[in-house]
Amino acid sequence: xxxxxxxxxxxxxxxxxxxxxxxxxxxxNPERASLLEEAMREAQYSxxxxxxxxxxxxxxxxxxxxxxxxxxxxxxxRDVLEQMFQxxxxxxxxxxxxxxxxxxxxxxxxxxxxxxxxxxxGLRKEGIRPILETTISRFNAFKRLRDELERTKQALEDRKxxxxxxxxxMTTRRLDEADAYELLRSTAMSGNRxxxxxxxxxxxxxxxxx
Amino acid sequence: MTLVPLxxxxxxxxxxxxxxxxxxxxxxxxxxLELRLKRENxxxxxxxxxxxxxxxxxxxxxxxxxxxxxxxxxxxxDLIAPMALGWxxxxxxxxxxxxxxxxxxxxxxxxxxxxxxxxLRAVVRERARSGAAQLTLAMVHPFSxxxxxxxYWLAACGIDPDDDVRLVVVPPPYMVEALRDGQIDGFCAGxxxxxxxxxxxxxxxxxxxxxxxxxxxxxxxxxxANWAERHPDETAALIRALYRACEWCEQDQSSGELARxxxxxxxxxxxxxDIARGMTGExxxxxxxxxxxxxxxxxxxxxxxxxxxxxxxxxxxSQMVRWKQLPAAASAAQFTARALAARxxxxxxxYGHAVQSLGVDVPAxxxxxxxxxxxxxxxxxxxxxxxxxx
Numbered sequence: 001x002x003x004x005x006x007x008x009x010x011x012x013x014x015x016x017x018x019x020x021x022x023x024x025x026x027x028x029n030p031e032r033a034s035l036l037e038e039a040m041r042e043a044q045y046s047x048x049x050x051x052x053x054x055x056x057x058x059x060x061x062x063x064x065x066x067x068x069x070x071x072x073x074x075x076x077x078r079d080v081l082e083q084m085f086q087x088x089x090x091x092x093x094x095x096x097x098x099x100x101x102x103x104x105x106x107x108x109x110x111x112x113x114x115x116x117x118x119x120x121x122g123l124r125k126e127g128i129r130p131i132l133e134t135t136i137s138r139f140n141a142f143k144r145l146r147d148e149l150e151r152t153k154q155a156l157e158d159r160k161x162x163x164x165x166x167x168x169x170m171t172t173r174r175l176d177e178a179d180a181y182e183l184l185r186s187t188a189m190s191g192n193r194x195x196x197x198x199x200x201x202x203x204x205x206x207x208x209x210x
Numbered sequence: 211m212t213l214v215p216l217x218x219x220x221x222x223x224x225x226x227x228x229x230x231x232x233x234x235x236x237x238x239x240x241x242x243l244e245l246r247l248k249r250e251n252x253x254x255x256x257x258x259x260x261x262x263x264x265x266x267x268x269x270x271x272x273x274x275x276x277x278x279x280x281x282x283x284x285x286x287x288d289l290i291a292p293m294a295l296g297w298x299x300x301x302x303x304x305x306x307x308x309x310x311x312x313x314x315x316x317x318x319x320x321x322x323x324x325x326x327x328x329x330l331r332a333v334v335r336e337r338a339r340s341g342a343a344q345l346t347l348a349m350v351h352p353f354s355x356x357x358x359x360x361x362y363w364l365a366a367c368g369i370d371p372d373d374d375v376r377l378v379v380v381p382p383p384y385m386v387e388a389l390r391d392g393q394i395d396g397f398c399a400g401x402x403x404x405x406x407x408x409x410x411x412x413x414x415x416x417x418x419x420x421x422x423x424x425x426x427x428x429x430x431x432x433x434x435a436n437w438a439e440r441h442p443d444e445t446a447a448l449i450r451a452l453y454r455a456c457e458w459c460e461q462d463q464s465s466g467e468l469a470r471x472x473x474x475x476x477x478x479x480x481x482x483x484d485i486a487r488g489m490t491g492e493x494x495x496x497x498x499x500x501x502x503x504x505x506x507x508x509x510x511x512x513x514x515x516x517x518x519x520x521x522x523x524x525x526x527x528s529q530m531v532r533w534k535q536l537p538a539a540a541s542a543a544q545f546t547a548r549a550l551a552a553r554x555x556x557x558x559x560x561y562g563h564a565v566q567s568l569g570v571d572v573p574a575x576x577x578x579x580x581x582x583x584x585x586x587x588x589x590x591x592x593x594x595x596x597x598x599x600x
Contacts, residue, residue, distance in 0.1 A: 054384075055393050073258075076251035076381035079351045083379035086283050086352040086535060153540040160541075 021136075022047040024066035024093075026057070026077060036070065043129050058084050061093065068094045068136055094136045158196040165199030168206050213244035214444055219256045219268035220249060222478040223382065224401040224488045225429045226269045227468060228295050228510060230477050232455035240454070241447035249476065252381060253351045260432055261287055267448060269295065270432030273526040275555035277353040280527070280548055282536050291430035292438060292560035293449050294522075296456060296515045298420040299428055299488055299508035300356055301404040302363070304396035305389050306497075308333065308345065309414035319495050320502055323417045323583045327367025330416075334374050348380040348388060348397035355428055358529040359419040360398040366584040371533070386410050400428070401488025401508070402480055409484055411497040418493075418504050424581030425506060425513055427522040430556075438560060449564035456511040459489075514573050518556040521576060521590040527552035528593050542594075549593060 023045055027033035033050045040048045049064050051057065054077050061069070061084070071078060081095065162184065169180040184202070188195045218233070220226040232238045233245035248265070250256050257274055259265045270291065278289040304312065315336075317329035334345060349357045361371040371377055380388045382403045388394045390412055397403075398419065407413035420426055431452060438445045462468040469486035472478045478485060487493050491507035494500070509515045527549060530536045539545035562572050580587045588596055 055391070073255050074251055076383060078252040078254040079381055080379045082254050082283065083352045150537060153537065153544075156540045157538075 020047050021045055021067045022049070022065065024061065024064055024069045025050045026054070026069060026071045026081075027075065028052050028054070028077075029072075032072065040070075045129075054080055057081075066093055068096055070096045094140075158199075161196055161203065162199045165202040168202050172206075211242060213239060213242055214447075215244045215246060216266040216444065216448065217246045217248060217264065219259055219265045220247060221251070221253065221256065221269055221382075222249060222480075223269075223403075223429075224472070224478075224485060224508070225296055225299055226477070227459045227472060227489075228452050228455040229269050230472060231458055231468065232451045234471060235455065235458060237451040237454040237458070238448075241451040243444065243447055243451060245451070247476075251383070253354070256432070257284075257289070260289065260434060263434075266437060266444075267431055267433040270430050271351055271354045272427050272430050272522060273353040273355065273358070273530070274351075275430065275432055276523050276526045276552045277530070277535075279551045279555040280530070280536065282530060283352060288435040288554075289432055290435045290438060290555055290557045290560075291432055291518050291523075292445060292557040292564070293431045293452060293516050294427060294518050295429040295431060295452065296459075296508065296510040297425045297428050297513070298418070298506065300359065300398060300400050300419040300426075301493070302360065302396065302398045302416045302419065303389075303404045303407050303413045304416055305392075305394075305413055308395045309416070309496075311336075312416070317416070319414075319499075320504075321417075323363055323421045324367065326416050327363055327369070330364075331368050334369055338374070344374065344376050345395040346376040346378060346393070348378050348385065348394045348399075350382055350399055351379060352535065353526075353530075355426060355526075356398040356400070356419070358526065358533075359422050359426060361529070361533060362582070363417075363419075363422045366582075366586075386412070389413055402478065402484045405484045405487040405493060406480060408494050408497055413497075415493060415495040418507050420504075420506055420508070422583050425509065425515075426581075427519065430518060435554075438557075445560060446564035449561060450568060453511070453516055453565055453568065453570065456516050459510040460512055514571075516561070517573055517576075518558050518561055519573075519576050520553050520556050520558060521588075523552050523556040524549060524590040524593060525588055528588075528596055531593075531597055545594065 023040055025033055025036050025040070025048065027036065027050065030052065033052060037048050037050055049066065051060050051064075053060075057077070057080060069081070071081070162181075165184060166177060166180040169175055169183060170177060173180070173183075175183065184195050184198050187193075188198045191198070216238075218229055220229050229245075229247065233247050238245035248259075250259070253271055253274065256265070256268045256270060257278070260268050260270075270289075272291065272294070275289040275291045277283055278287040280286070309317070311333045312326065312329040315329040315332035317326050337343070337345065347360065349360050351357065357377075360377070364371045364375065369375060378394065380394060380397065382399050385394075385397050385399055385403050386407045389397070389407055390410070396413075396416070397407075404413075404415050408415060431449070433445070459468055466482065466486060469482040469489060472485050473480060473482040487501070488508055491504045492501040493504055493507070495502055531539075531545075536548070539548060558572070558576060565572070582588070
C-alpha cells in the first residue's frame with residue numbers, strides 16, 4: 001500500500017471518503033483508457049496511472065503499488081493478471097472491472113460467490129467510488145480469510161512435525177514426553193530459532209542416519 | 211414450439227467449433243434450444259460471467275472447473291463440466307531463432323517430443339553458461355491443459371519449468387505479435403495460433419501436444435452445478451445438441467465448410483485455410499514448407515472425445531499439486547478431500563443420462579491411465595504414489 005495513501009486499514013475497514021487511492025488502469029485502447037481516467041478524476045481520484053503496454057506488467061504493478069487495478073472485462077489481459085497473481089503471492093491487488101451488462105442481482109451473486117474481482121456497471125461517475133471501495137474491502141476480507149486458513153494449516157503441520165520429533169527423542173534418548181519437548185524448546189531458545197525448525201532438524205538427522 | 215433461449219460464451223479457438231455448429235447448424239433448435247453465443251477474449255471473463263449468471267454454459271478449459279471446485283486461484287465455486295468438447299489440437303511452437311539453436315543441438319522437423327526436448331535442454335543450458343537471458347515461454351492460462359502439457363514435457367526432458375525458463379501467460383490472439391516483438395521465445399497454444407505464427411514466417415512448430423500425451427483432454431462445456439440441478443432437461447438437451455455438433459464437426463473435417471463458418475468475423479475471424487489445418491491435422495511445421503500430416507492431432511467426437519473423464523480431472527488436480535498451485539495438503543485426509551472435490555468438477559453421470567437416448571456408448575472404465583511420451587503411467591486411484599514415486 002502507498003504510505004499515507006491507503007483507504008483501508010489492516011482490518012479492511014474503509015477510511016473516510018476522500019482518502020486517496022492509487023488506481024492503476026490497464027487498457028490498450030487509449031481512448032477508453034482516457035475516458036476511464038477522466039471518470040476517475042471526476043470521482044475525485046487524482047492518483048491514477050494508466051498502463052497500455054502489457055509487456056512487463058508485473059514489474060509495473062510492483063513499482064506502482066496500486067491500491068486497486070481497474071480493467072475492462074473484455075480485455076484479454078485478464079488472463080495475464082490471473083497468472084501473475086497465481087505465481088507471485090505478494091502481488092495480488094483488488095481488481096475492479098467495468099462491463100456492459102450488470103445489475104444488483106449480478107453484483108450480489110458475485111459477492112455470494114466470493115469473487116474478489118468485481119463485475120460492475122458502466123462509467124457513471126457517481127457509481128465509481130462505492131464500487132472501488134467495495135472491491136477493496138471485499139478483497140481484504142477474502143485475503144484475510146485465506147491467510148487465516150493458511151496459518152491454521154501451517155500450525156497443524158508444525159504440530160505434527162513437533163510430535164514426530166518428540167517421538168524420536170523419546171526413543172533415541174529415552175526421555176519422557178515433557179523432557180523431550182523441553183529439550184526441543186531449550187535448543188530452540190539458545191539458538192534463537194523456532195521449535196518447529198529444531199524439530200525438522202531432529203527428523204532430518206534421523207533420516208541421515210538411516 | 212418455442213425454443214428455450216440459452217446464452218453460451220466461447221473464446222475464438224478451433225475447439226469452439228461444437229458450440230458454433232450447434233447454434234448455426236440447427237442442432238440446438240432440434241433439441242428445443244435457441245443458442246445465443248457471446249465471444250469472449252479471456253478465460254477469466256468466461257468463468258466470471260458463468261458465475262454471475264450472464265452465461266448458462268460456456269466453452270472452458272478442462273482444468274478450470276477443477277480449480278473452481280478446489281478454490282485455487284479464486285474462491286470456491288461449484289462449476290462443473292458435464293461433457294468434454296474433444297481432445298488435442300494444441301502444439302508447442304518456437305521463434306525461428308530458437309528453432310535454429312535447437313536444430314544445432316539435434317532437433318529435427320516432426321521429431322518425437324523427447325528428441326526435441328533434449329535439444330531444447332541443451333539450448334537452455336548453453337544460454338545459462340553464456341549468461342544469456344532465460345527463454346520465455348508462453349501459455350494461455352494458469353489452469354489450462356496447455357500449461358500442464360508444457361510443464362510436463364519440459365520437466366520430463368530435464369528442464370525445470372520454474373528455474374530454467376520463464377513461463378508467462380499471453381492471450382492466444384497476441385501470441386504472434388509477442389513472438390515477433392521478441393517478448394517470448396515460444397508458446398503452447400491451441401490452433402489456429404500455431405499455424406498462424408508459422409504462416410507469419412516467424413516460427414516453427416516443435417511438437418503437437420498429442421505427441422506428449424496421446425489424445426490429451428482439452429476443452430469442456432462448463433456450467434454452474436446448481437443451474438444444472440434446477441434445469442435438468444435443458445442441461446441434457448444442450449449436451450445432446452453439442453454431441454451431435456461434435457459428430458458433425460468430425461465428419462466435416464475435409465469439406466472445408468466448418469473452416470469457412472469459423473472464419474467468419476463473429477467467430478474466429480482468421481483465414482479459413484489456416485483454421486482448416488488443425489482440423490485435418492495437416493500442419494505446416496516451418497514457414498514455406500509443405501504440410502505434414504500429424505496423426506491423431508485433434509478430435510471432436512471419436513474415441514469418446516465428448517466423455518468427461520474423471521481421471522482427467524484427477525490428473526489436473528495432480529498437476530496443481532505438482533506445480534504448487536495449491537499449498538501442500540496439511541494431511542492425508544486433506545489430500546483425499548481435495549481429490550474428492552476435484553472429482554466433483556467432472557460429471558459423467560449427467561453426460562450418460564443425456565446421451566442415453568442417442569444410443570451413444572459410454573466407456574466401461576473411465577480411466578485414462580497412460581499415453582504419456584515418457585511412458586510414465588498414471589494411476590488415478592493412487593495420486594500420492596504418482597506424485598511421490600518411491
